[in-house]
Amino acid sequence: MAHISGMFLSVVGGAALVLGTAYGWTAREYRSAELDVLTERLVQLESSNAEWSKRAEATAELEAKLTALETELATAVQALEEARRAPVAAVAEPEAQPETIVADAGDPSFGDPARGETVFGQCRSCHQIGQGAEDRIGPHLNGIFGRRAGAHDGFRYSDDMAMMGADGLTWEIETLDAYLENPKALVSRTRMNFAGLKDQQDREDILAYLRQFSASPQNIPEAAPTAQAREVELAPEVLALVGDTDYGEYLASECKTCHQQDGSDQGIPSITQWPTEDFVVAMHAYKRQIRPHPVMQMMASRLSDEEIAALAAYFAQLQ
Amino acid sequence: MKLNRRVFVGTGIAAASALSAPMVQAASHGKPKVVVVGGGAGGATAARYIAKDSAGEIDVTLIEPTRSYYTCFFSNLYLGGFWELENLSHSYGKLASDYGINVVHDWATGVDRDAKTVSLAGGGTVPYDRLILSPGIDFVEGSVPGWDLSAQNAMPHAYKAGSQTELLKAQIMAMPEGGTYVMVAPPNPYRCPPGPYERISMVAHQLKMNNPTAKIIIADPKEKFSKQALFEEGWQKHYSGMVERIGPDFGGGNVTVDPAAMTVNIDGEVVKADVVNVIPAQKAGLICDAAGLTDGNWAPVDGASMVSRLDENIHILGDATNQGDMPKSGYSANSQAKVAAMAVRGALTGSRVFPAKYSNTCWSLIATDDGVKVGAAYEPNEEKIASVSSFVSQTGEDAAMRKATYEESIGWYEGITADMFG
Incomplete structure (x- = not known):
């Protein structure tokens, strides 16, 4: 923008110069000279415009490459972490739990957080959770229960996710369940490129796991029926x-x-x-x-x- | 007659298709003729849908006196300084050029229901096979003692958009520092239930910016009003100490005005005001009465097809009607127009007729990026159009949701005006 307004200023300056040096010209000659200067500037502006479009294309390409690299990196980090954790788990006490953990797992029939951790493996390439978790390709998931959709500061969401958040979508047991089952059922053009977890047990387990990192146990119902009643799974x-x-x-x-x-x-x-x-x-x-x-x-x-x-x-x- | 109509529309698709063929009417010469009186949210939508969906099989004439239509909805945003007057203005050009509607800029003054013609102020008559009246509102004479139409320059109503809206805005902008704005609010039922209170919000917004010591007084004959909790919360939050509402308990329903002295007498107490916005009691647009289609102040209709309960060849839409639970709003009129358009096409060309569904949503702006809404879905029964489900914005909603609601209302404005004018 700064570049373009600079060009406009110099157009105005050029016209003023012509006016100053050609004081004795007739109005028509002056107009014609002014037109020439403006035409020349226009040509320059057009070529600079083309230059900018090229740069924009190059930037988009680079961004796409960056996203691909991020995915690769996340996968690599996940592999490393798994490799690191495997031997430790065999000999040591479980790692200190994050502060937000809920000691009481509530109704045990709801889901198995240990199994949920395994299921969560397929999410780790994009989402971090636990102590020190940061936003990656997807936002980190600490405190996800009770959080307004699309409202985690500093993360760039799809327009649809932001709109759903503004409409009042909050991540509770039912909404997370529906989103995990079929992301597009809830947010049509979500950036989360994930087909969904069709298996209800998988979803219950993963939700039980995620819940450990949220400070809002009141969001968890005593039993699963509420969640089941509100699924979006449609009969064929x-x-x-x-x-x-x-x-x-x-x-x-x-x-x-x-x-x-x-x-x-x-x-x-x-x-x-x-x-x-x-x-x-x-x-x-x-x-x-x-x-x-x-x-x-x-x-x-x-x-x-x-x-x-x-x-x-x-x-x-x-x- | 009425029974036949109920059976026809009420028994659904199969019966409608079976009956539709013999019901096709051959007009006196050539195509069947539909005349629509009133080019607002009801009339413009009905004319456009009939012309569009009949694809030339029906001859549509739209009679509307003004060449530029100013929407009453969103005119409060102009008062508040959020919109320009031009944003409210729409022309009938596309209805003529893209849809082949014969747009006649004239006043319809009467209806000869036996001859099936509409007479025009400019002379001449227009024949119809089906007539659709969507004339909006007129004011009940004497409802605010001291006020009549000759006083509308001193004390504007601004409840039909256009020059009145401009006048009211100019008066608000010219208020002396610390001046007083009085609104005389209307009794139920009236056009746009949240309208007067959105207007208060917008006037308060304007005054807060330009004249922050000014005062606003509402004399209100109603115990409660639409979105009351939301408006009162908003006034407290954004315009604390500026707005005073005098309800019926304190004489808000006992009001006379003196336009020459610019005073308002509220239950014996005389208030000297700088701007007096009188919104009188309302009734169906005059043509309904002239055509003998009213019962009391409004025109009764059958919710199955918006057909008049007094004439099976005339459908009536929008604010002018007494239909049941739907509020008098542009959205309602637009919704009703689609049902009427379908019924009229079905009767004249034998096209399919489906069961009527109606809906309404009213958005209001309280302050910058602070939008709220109320809405409901409706379906007709034998007696009336009845509400089947509803919602309303909640107090205490966060800023993101209120902003999204406001942005959605802009989207709705673009949507409904495209739906009306093409």
């Missing part, structure tokens, strides 16, 4: 429903009061041309009140499976 026949696009078009008229038909998204996200399954899963997550937005929960709450399918079919084919 619900996902397989083929929507009636005519009906979808009528139902969609209600959506278009806020979501624009041409896909523009000023303050309200675009919902056109989504993959049908993503759309259906997201709507069911609102309907079951796992996604937080009150308007969307209200709209989704009265839609049947067929109506959600109709909407998905209609919006998917919208040009």
